[in-house]
Amino acid sequence: MSDAIDYAEIIRDYEETPFHIWMGLKVTRADAGGVEVTIPWRDEFYAQKRRVYMHGGVLASVVDLVADLAIAAKIGRALPTIDLRTDYHRANPGTAMRATGDVIKAGRTIVTAEAHVFDMAGNLLASGRGAYLNAR
Amino acid sequence: MSDAIDYAEIIRDYEETPFHIWMGLKVTRADAGGVEVTIPWRDEFYAQKRRVYMHGGVLASVVDLVADLAIAAKIGRALPTIDLRTDYHRANPGTAMRATGDVIKAGRTIVTAEAHVFDMAGNLLASGRGAYLNAR
Amino acid sequence: MSDAIDYAEIIRDYEETPFHIWMGLKVTRADAGGVEVTIPWRDEFYAQKRRVYMHGGVLASVVDLVADLAIAAKIGRALPTIDLRTDYHRANPGTAMRATGDVIKAGRTIVTAEAHVFDMAGNLLASGRGAYLNAR
Amino acid sequence: MSDAIDYAEIIRDYEETPFHIWMGLKVTRADAGGVEVTIPWRDEFYAQKRRVYMHGGVLASVVDLVADLAIAAKIGRALPTIDLRTDYHRANPGTAMRATGDVIKAGRTIVTAEAHVFDMAGNLLASGRGAYLNAR
Numbered sequence: 001m002s003d004a005i006d007y008a009e010i011i012r013d014y015e016e017t018p019f020h021i022w023m024g025l026k027v028t029r030a031d032a033g034g035v036e037v038t039i040p041w042r043d044e045f046y047a048q049k050r051r052v053y054m055h056g057g058v059l060a061s062v063v064d065l066v067a068d069l070a071i072a073a074k075i076g077r078a079l080p081t082i083d084l085r086t087d088y089h090r091a092n093p094g095t096a097m098r099a100t101g102d103v104i105k106a107g108r109t110i111v112t113a114e115a116h117v118f119d120m121a122g123n124l125l126a127s128g129r130g131a132y133l134n135a136r
Numbered sequence: 137m138s139d140a141i142d143y144a145e146i147i148r149d150y151e152e153t154p155f156h157i158w159m160g161l162k163v164t165r166a167d168a169g170g171v172e173v174t175i176p177w178r179d180e181f182y183a184q185k186r187r188v189y190m191h192g193g194v195l196a197s198v199v200d201l202v203a204d205l206a207i208a209a210k211i212g213r214a215l216p217t218i219d220l221r222t223d224y225h226r227a228n229p230g231t232a233m234r235a236t237g238d239v240i241k242a243g244r245t246i247v248t249a250e251a252h253v254f255d256m257a258g259n260l261l262a263s264g265r266g267a268y269l270n271a272r
Numbered sequence: 273m274s275d276a277i278d279y280a281e282i283i284r285d286y287e288e289t290p291f292h293i294w295m296g297l298k299v300t301r302a303d304a305g306g307v308e309v310t311i312p313w314r315d316e317f318y319a320q321k322r323r324v325y326m327h328g329g330v331l332a333s334v335v336d337l338v339a340d341l342a343i344a345a346k347i348g349r350a351l352p353t354i355d356l357r358t359d360y361h362r363a364n365p366g367t368a369m370r371a372t373g374d375v376i377k378a379g380r381t382i383v384t385a386e387a388h389v390f391d392m393a394g395n396l397l398a399s400g401r402g403a404y405l406n407a408r
Numbered sequence: 409m410s411d412a413i414d415y416a417e418i419i420r421d422y423e424e425t426p427f428h429i430w431m432g433l434k435v436t437r438a439d440a441g442g443v444e445v446t447i448p449w450r451d452e453f454y455a456q457k458r459r460v461y462m463h464g465g466v467l468a469s470v471v472d473l474v475a476d477l478a479i480a481a482k483i484g485r486a487l488p489t490i491d492l493r494t495d496y497h498r499a500n501p502g503t504a505m506r507a508t509g510d511v512i513k514a515g516r517t518i519v520t521a522e523a524h525v526f527d528m529a530g531n532l533l534a535s536g537r538g539a540y541l542n543a544r
Contacts, residue, residue: 018182061193333465
């Protein structure tokens, strides 16, 4: 049914939610072939008073939102997160991000999706996966 | 060695990091007996254009930061997150939060800590745990 | 409705499943106040040819089963696992185990429960949590 | 340095550990290109007295061991698990399994690896990822 999915509307929904507007998120791809977002650097992303590294919560947020975007691009709507795992691979001194999402399994009740977050040089900063509830 | 921990400095460090300033985080307790933070509502926390529920990334952020604060109050300094799990227990239409953190195990190399996030009426919104790297 | 729960039947079901029989699991407590199991040591639990430490899969299995037992003692039946997280706190050279389980949140659709696994001297070997599907 | 890795010894170590012998595990591939194991069905894998579905602990065990095997094939030795996440995608009425492992990130201190577990018809039964400690 993916031909019935309104990708333009999904992108608009994603870019216009308050949290994503604050982040500066842009959806650079959302179609049957995959999803990708970019997020510019903001100084509010720092996790230390001395401004050394990005906050883990920002990276967890990106994993959650891009995994859910992958679900929206696959089944036509975003789903509520049941739980989320994020792995941190590389501390970074503040950088814009590019992130991709993929559906691992689209079950009738549970959908599992994963995400990879990179800096603009292509280094993997974080990755993770979440379980999402496909109930009506 | 907990009597050597400078709780006032830990609290200052936590409240004055850019991400926590943006969130409006206040540390309401950080001592040998436990840690607690409060975070007021911000409209940027909404996850939908139509402003229905809080973004999962915000709750994951709170789990990460309060678990790490529990570590700081236990061993004297915050640690980098290796990985984080967040469980979402209750969708909510926008609310201030109160969160508590506890160390599950303070190992020589790995420290595991958990967090519980509530609304101001005491309902459990989210909980989770993370592994943190205790390396020098 | 916990007075309607047949704890004796839950215990029988748990002790008589093939995997638990193989493990040697005994339910030492399952009532409204909590659940606890014990599992004797088996040499098949070793993770190395040289028989140094217990296999992580055995500890993950104990986390899963005792978290689910806590659910059964709370709502009257075990549920299928959606996903499971296990944290390993202490390598051990082969030991009997005691494990406790607790329900974190019994939602209408999702139930989250946690488990703590100890050696017989009370050292915490592993802990974790899982999301379980409460669908009919 | 992967040309210095003794794959035959890694395979022998994996197949001859007590837990893997009990499971009946065979390593069908372990080289620079990837790892794969097969595990035949055993009736002890059942999770219910009535023998309906495979135990979640068995699938978590397979995720842990094949992710760690992927690490061994990449860096030359297996590592202790820090923590493990397993997602369950499909209940199954007892089946042999085939599983593949991949390293997500081989960091100096933390190595993250993932696993996918299939039945012999190629259906995805479970998947997951773990953080492993690369300390000496």
